[in-house]
Amino acid sequence: MTAMKENILIVEDEFIVANDLRLKLAKAGYQICGIAPSVEEAKKIIEKSLPTWVLLDIFLQDGSMGTDLAPILTEKNIGFIYISANTNQSVLESAKATQPYGFLVKPFREKDLLIMLDIARQKHQSNLDLFAQRELIWKKQLEVIIISETEANNKIIQLPGFFQSFIPFDFMRICFRAKGNSKSKSHNFIRTGFDEYELLDDRELHSRISFSTSESGIRIRDAQHDSNFYLNEINFKRSLMDDIWEKRLSSSYNLNSKLNFHVPIEKSGPVEISFYSKRPDGYSKTQLSLLERTKSSFAQLFEKTLISPPVVPAVRQSQTAGIVSGQIMSGHTGIKKFDGIIGKSPALLEVLDKIEIVAPSGTLVLITGESGTGKERVAQCIHKLSPRKNKPLIIVNCAALPLDLVESELFGHEKGAFTGAFEKRIGKFEQADGSTIFLDEIGELPLSAQVKLLRVLQEMEFERVGSSKTTKINVRVLAATNRNLEKEVSEGRFRLDLYYRLNVFPIEVPPLRKRLQDIPLLAEYFMQKFTERMGRQKHNISKDALDSLQSYDWPGNIREMEHLIERSILDNSGTEITSIRLPAVRLNSLPIDPPALKISKLKTLDENEAEHIIHVLKAVQGRVAGAGGAAEILGLPAGTLYSRMKKLGIKKEFDTDN
Numbered sequence: 285m286t287a288m289k290e291n292i293l294i295v296e297d298e299f300i301v302a303n304d305l306r307l308k309l310a311k312a313g314y315q316i317c318g319i320a321p322s323v324e325e326a327k328k329i330i331e332k333s334l335p336t337w338v339l340l341d342i343f344l345q346d347g348s349m350g351t352d353l354a355p356i357l358t359e360k361n362i363g364f365i366y367i368s369a370n371t372n373q374s375v376l377e378s379a380k381a382t383q384p385y386g387f388l389v390k391p392f393r394e395k396d397l398l399i400m401l402d403i404a405r406q407k408h409q410s411n412l413d414l415f416a417q418r419e420l421i422w423k424k425q426l427e428v429i430i431i432s433e434t435e436a437n438n439k440i441i442q443l444p445g446f447f448q449s450f451i452p453f454d455f456m457r458i459c460f461r462a463k464g465n466s467k468s469k470s471h472n473f474i475r476t477g478f479d480e481y482e483l484l485d486d487r488e489l490h491s492r493i494s495f496s497t498s499e500s501g502i503r504i505r506d507a508q509h510d511s512n513f514y515l516n517e518i519n520f521k522r523s524l525m526d527d528i529w530e531k532r533l534s535s536s537y538n539l540n541s542k543l544n545f546h547v548p549i550e551k552s553g554p555v556e557i558s559f560y561s562k563r564p565d566g567y568s569k570t571q572l573s574l575l576e577r578t579k580s581s582f583a584q585l586f587e588k589t590l591i592s593p594p595v596v597p598a599v600r601q602s603q604t605a606g607i608v609s610g611q612i613m614s615g616h617t618g619i620k621k622f623d624g625i626i627g628k629s630p631a632l633l634e635v636l637d638k639i640e641i642v643a644p645s646g647t648l649v650l651i652t653g654e655s656g657t658g659k660e661r662v663a664q665c666i667h668k669l670s671p672r673k674n675k676p677l678i679i680v681n682c683a684a685l686p687l688d689l690v691e692s693e694l695f696g697h698e699k700g701a702f703t704g705a706f707e708k709r710i711g712k713f714e715q716a717d718g719s720t721i722f723l724d725e726i727g728e729l730p731l732s733a734q735v736k737l738l739r740v741l742q743e744m745e746f747e748r749v750g751s752s753k754t755t756k757i758n759v760r761v762l763a764a765t766n767r768n769l770e771k772e773v774s775e776g777r778f779r780l781d782l783y784y785r786l787n788v789f790p791i792e793v794p795p796l797r798k799r800l801q802d803i804p805l806l807a808e809y810f811m812q813k814f815t816e817r818m819g820r821q822k823h824n825i826s827k828d829a830l831d832s833l834q835s836y837d838w839p840g841n842i843r844e845m846e847h848l849i850e851r852s853i854l855d856n857s858g859t860e861i862t863s864i865r866l867p868a869v870r871l872n873s874l875p876i877d878p879p880a881l882k883i884s885k886l887k888t889l890d891e892n893e894a895e896h897i898i899h900v901l902k903a904v905q906g907r908v909a910g911a912g913g914a915a916e917i918l919g920l921p922a923g924t925l926y927s928r929m930k931k932l933g934i935k936k937e938f939d940t941d942n
């Protein structure tokens with residue numbers, strides 16, 4: 285471990301612990317800029333000596349919470365690591381929400397402290413690299429828009445997609461002000477899909493948000509402040525009191541934060557760009573600074589577009605870009621980016637935004653979410669959009685690894701390394717050299733293998749089982765779990781240091797019940813997939829059937845929906861699905877206190893899978909293999925279906941009369 289002259293602030297009210305930390309850190313070459321027993325004291329030291337890192341106790345004796353300091357540290361771009369004797373799951377979860385760089389459980393060894401700081405430094409560096417790399421690409425894209433010989437309108441239409449990757453928004457307004465008077469011309473963009481926006485002029489927008497022309501004077505007068513700022517959550521809500529227009533806008537589109545930016549233009553008035561997000565914490569100083577750094581390029585762009593002022597057509601950009609419903613396409617290039625990920629709900633768009641940000645880098649990604657939500661799809665997408673895409677993605681299901689062979693499967697073994705090792709074996713990590721490895725169900729990895737994995741993530745090297753020779757590799761790691769890793773850590777089944785190594789860039793895939801608006805698109809996608817596979821005619825779905833899908837709870841998420849649509853097509857002799865046989869428990873039929881009932885009535889995933897297989901077998905008169913057999917319909921090799929049937933206790937000589 286390298287001794288760094290990094291400045292550390294210790295926020296800890298127990299003198300002995302604080303002093304012990306100070307000594308350990310000083311020995312390792314760190315500088316201590318202060319010890320604060322409370323959040324208030326900490327704020328003063330931060331103002332005075334701007335630390336690089338803060339070690340932060342969660343519960344302080346004066347009643348203040350270390351977590352209260354977190355937003356200030358994030359704002360100032362100072363990394364922090366919690367130190368606490370409490371590993372209670374709820375404490376871990378609320379600490380996690382503040383996005384720390386690490387968490388140390390008291391009492392800890394000197395070695396743990398230094399490793400955690402090392403992990404934090406690498407994570408911080410990886411964030412900075414990712415940001416710098418993206419900023420470079422972003423600036424190049426802006427350059428392309430500026431120099432392109434296209435007309436002003438086309439340039440303006442490219443802007444929402446361009447901004448979205450750095451300054452995510454649900455509503456954006458570009459307002460061109462004339463010099464010296466209050467006249468202005470605005471373009472309003474509402475996000476409707478991944479790179480799909482609805483473009484409105486003011487007249488159309490005002491009618492949608494019920495803002496009358498007699499009120500518009502108020503707005504214009506109020507908006508004469510040429511400042512750059514952002515307002516999150518409560519500050520945004522407060523600001524609405526002075527602005528009727530913004531109040532109507534935010535309540536119509538459920539907006540909770542705003543970033544405002546002005547570009548002064550020499551020959552005319554300024555161009556004001558306002559971004560609004562549904563997220564309460566949508567904006568930060570980092571984004572504002574980025575815009576300020578790029579100000580002159582924007583001035584150049586707007587001067588060009590002002591020479592031939594744009595006309596605002598009240599049309600959907602999707603129409604301009606030729607986007608077909610159900611397909612997500614890039615407004616810039618028309619390339620279908622997220623192959624096989626269907627949906628446009630805000631919850632899914634957040635996931636797609638994250639994939640776009642992280643895919644081109646080599647950053648480790650931890651994908652979390654319930655079973656069947658599409659975590660593997662996300663991993664495949666990240667790989668496909670990365671520079672490693674020409675090599676195969678190596679998928680490892682950690683839950684399926686035989687306990688005594690985990691290490692040999694992952695890292696390989698030498699001939700004779702253990703009884704039964706007749707040949708040398710290349711492990712999954714070596715197979716993934718130069719490419720990406722996807723560690724699915726990482727929460728199932730036994731503790732002994734977790735230690736070895738930690739080293740691979742740190743050093744990108746390992747020894748095959750039975751060998752003393754070190755193998756170096758270059759592998760990008762993606763991992764997924766449907767377990768709550770904080771709970772696994774708090775119960776001692778998952779290493780805290782591994783958790784922090786993995787948690788560099790978390791992506792949480794939302795359950796289907798939180799994106800019910802994606803159901804029509806998903807239904808259409810699955811109907812097309814299965815009718816094509818079964819050689820059947822194109823199917824439609826009735827409104828009633830769709831409504832019933834949207835009022836169901838989806839415990840098995842998209843996988844469950846996929847099975848249900850497949851069954852409905854098998855059962856249907858016509859070309860319209862008019863009703864869907866859903867399992868008994870529905871979202872709006874749940875009693876007031878549902879959790880206990882849900883647990884007792886819902887089926888396990890195995891039960892669901894068994895039921896689905898039996899259903900398909902019945903529909904094909906028990907035929908497993910061959911054309912039109914159950915394996916073909918289920919999209920599985922016959923051998924795999926036989927082994928699943930065996931595992932689930934489904935008899936081969938399936939009785940179709942049952």
Ligand SMILES: Nc1ncnc2c1ncn2[C@@H]1O[C@H](COP(=O)(O)OP(=O)(O)OP(=O)(O)O)[C@@H](O)[C@H]1O
Nearest residue numbers: 624625626654655656657658659660661766842843
């Ligand atoms: N957004 C989506 N659009 C279309 N199909 C999807 C989408 N998300 C998931 N699927 C499909 O749903 C099924 C389950 O997805 P996947 O295996 O990626 O889920 P998972 O979260 O990795 O599940 P598990 O936790 O059980 O491993 C797959 O057949 C996948 O193709």
